[in-house]
Amino acid sequence: MxxxxxxxxxxxxxxxxxxxxxxxxxxxxxxxxxxxxxxxxxxxxxxxxxxxxxxxxxxEDAVFPDHESCLADMTAFLEAASDESDAVDVVCDAACLVLRVYSTNPEFSVQRYKLTREVPGLRTYELSVVRRYERMLAGYLRQRWVEATDGSLRAEVVAASVVAAHNNGLRSWLRSGGEGDAEDAVDRALRLVRRTWGEGGDGAAAPEPQQEDVVVMVATKGAPMWRVIQRVESALRDG
Amino acid sequence: MxxxxxxxxxxxxxxxxxxxxxxxxxxxxxxxxxxxxxxxxxxxxxxxxxxxxxxxxxxEDAVFPDHESCLADMTAFLEAASDESDAVDVVCDAACLVLRVYSTNPEFSVQRYKLTREVPGLRTYELSVVRRYERMLAGYLRQRWVEATDGSLRAEVVAASVVAAHNNGLRSWLRSGGEGDAEDAVDRALRLVRRTWGEGGDGAAAPEPQQEDVVVMVATKGAPMWRVIQRVESALRDG
The missing domain is CATH 1.10.10.60 (Homeodomain-like)
Structure with a gap:
């Protein structure tokens, strides 16, 4: 120094x-x-x-100088997150910390994006950084869902979904040359993940069967009412 | 030669x-x-x-000698897939082609898994191979969902889910030393993805509203039957 x-x-x-x-x-x-x-x-x-x-x-590390500190921020964020909050919301919010690294300096981020497209070594490096974020998010979810039978699988699948959605939003902003609102683009993309995997979402983690268990039933609009009711009844019975 | x-x-x-x-x-x-x-x-x-x-x-390429031909097989498989079939099922089935590369030679696969854990350069190489599979699956889904407003986002998120589930099943088999049925482990893991994202699944791609539109309804097991039916009726009405 x-x-x-x-x-x-x-x-x-x-x-x-x-x-x-x-x-x-x-x-x-x-x-x-x-x-x-x-x-x-x-x-x-x-x-x-x-x-x-x-x-x-x-x-390679000099091209992505902020990721180490961002990984540290993410660790702190996840450690501080309340167990009361929806686990999927927590990891989506954590992913937005990464976005901020890009959105605080649009010009640099767009130039780096172009450079990374051109240099295979940088793309590979970026993949391994992204993988570290994904593993961190999966680790958090695994611990939140430790009681669920498919907790570990679900943790990895949801973490991958979060990263894919985040990167979809981020890339569309980068490709636009950093115009528009990056956070908005990523928020929109993450909505699909929150909606699908979050608590109350359609693909939410299933807790052990309880009286309050959620029953999901699917019917086509053309189905006759009696068949719908029949399926609701059987779903309520078999859970 | x-x-x-x-x-x-x-x-x-x-x-x-x-x-x-x-x-x-x-x-x-x-x-x-x-x-x-x-x-x-x-x-x-x-x-x-x-x-x-x-x-x-x-x-590095010599450690993974089969991936190029597997990528070619996957391309052929996706090109031959019928547009009538559930797009999520197609990509799950395509992912199983990768599994077969591992499961046909358990001893080699397990040894390679251990080697890859120990050599950072091989892990990075593997990441870039996995990414190529993921991009291929996403490309197929994007084209199947070209009409959907969120088709491209959904394609990337589902492809990432498929790869994560596949790798979860594959890794659990590899960690067990190649004991048991690899296809079974991966099938079980992919079930979460098929169930969540597939047609008729809870997080399925939403086509333009039609008469055949799918209605999903969620009820708690404690809810009285009349309320369940009331909500089914209103869901069928408002879609």
């Missing part, structure tokens, strides 16, 4: 990590990701080579 | 690709993935270095 302060005397406020990430990203845009070396980056940032690796394990 | 035939005169029946994959895998188990070089692999297989790269772009 002392090195950072010396070299960046003129811009004391920007932390070294940010300075490096910015220098790296400018170079990736100018020369391409593959053709930029760590030496190029530290030269541009005006620091020593070891400084880079103090902050980033690899060149 | 002529090179392959010369060198493997004694075992003409094993195609060169298989011989290389087998040699590679044995070495990965013996020495570890990182410590095995392509030179080691070709030496063990008794062929020239270029032969390796003729079949596999990288060392």
């Amino acid at each position: 002392s090195e950072a302060r010396e070299v960046n005397g003129a811009q004391k406020k920007a932390p070294m990590r940010e300075v490096l990430a910015e220098a790296a990203f400018q170079l990736f845009l100018e020369r391409g990701f593959e053709r930029t070396t760590v030496d190029d980056i530290v030269a541009r940032a005006g620091v020593g080579r070891r400084s880079f690796f103090r902050y980033f394990p690899s060149k | 002529s090179e392959a035939r010369e060198v493997n005169g004694a075992q003409k029946k094993a195609p060169m690709r298989e011989v290389l994959a087998e040699a590679a895998f044995q070495l990965f188990l013996e020495r570890g993935f990182e410590r095995t070089t392509v030179d080691d692999i070709v030496a063990r297989a008794g062929v020239g270095r270029r032969s390796f790269f003729r079949y596999f772009p990288s060392k």
Whole structure:
């Protein structure tokens, strides 16, 4: 850090990590990701080579400098969540923390999106980051649904649904060039997940059978009333 | 290929690709993935270095030698699927093609699972393979649901659900050491997806309102029968 302060005397406020990430990203845009070396980056940032690796394990990490702190925020968010709240709502809200990383800096996010499309190594890196979020959400749901027979399966399926919906909303915003409201796009996408998997949703986790158990019955509009009632009765009986 | 035939005169029946994959895998188990070089692999297989790269772009590819042909099978399967069938059933069935790649060779699959847990590079590679399957399933669903307002979102969320359920079943089978029935484990996991997202499922894609529209009604087991019927009637009326 002392090195950072010396070299960046003129811009004391920007932390070294940010300075490096910015220098790296400018170079990736100018020369391409593959053709930029760590030496190029530290030269541009005006620091020593070891400084880079103090902050980033690899060149790829410098492209996504905010995910580690976002993962930490998500951990804290999930730990603080009340067991009273709908578990699916909690993970949807947690996913929105990721969105904020993108939406606070639209221009950078859109440029990075384009860069990531072009560099297979970055796409792979992004996949592994996304997977870490997904595992974290699944871990939370698994613990909330520990009593359910299919809790672990359901946790993984719902976490995957949340991530897919979040990314669908995020990507449509990125593809639009960062125009419009990112949170709105993601909220709309997550609505399908909340509606389907959330408590009171149609695919909600089934608790152990109780008097208050929920019965779902499906009928076609063309069905005669007697058949509908017959099926309601049998559903209420067999649960 | 002529090179392959010369060198493997004694075992003409094993195609060169298989011989290389087998040699590679044995070495990965013996020495570890990182410590095995392509030179080691070709030496063990008794062929020239270029032969390796003729079949596999990288060392990682040799660990998963069947995925390219499985992706091709899946493409053919989806292209041949009838538009009359439930789109969610089609993608669940397509996912089972992947399972078969694992279940036909339990011992190899279990060993590879353990190897993959230990080598971050292989996990990342696997993620990108899984992502290709997911994109293929999403592409099929998108085209089936092209008329629905939320078709593209739904396609991505359902594809992610299918992959998550498939992998949950597959992993539980792999963790058990390949004991028991893999297809059964995956079938059970996919049931949640079919039930939730399939036609007639609770979270099914909503077509434009029609006379045949499906009505879903939810009641608590404690509710009196008259209230249940009242709600069925109103649901049938208002859809």
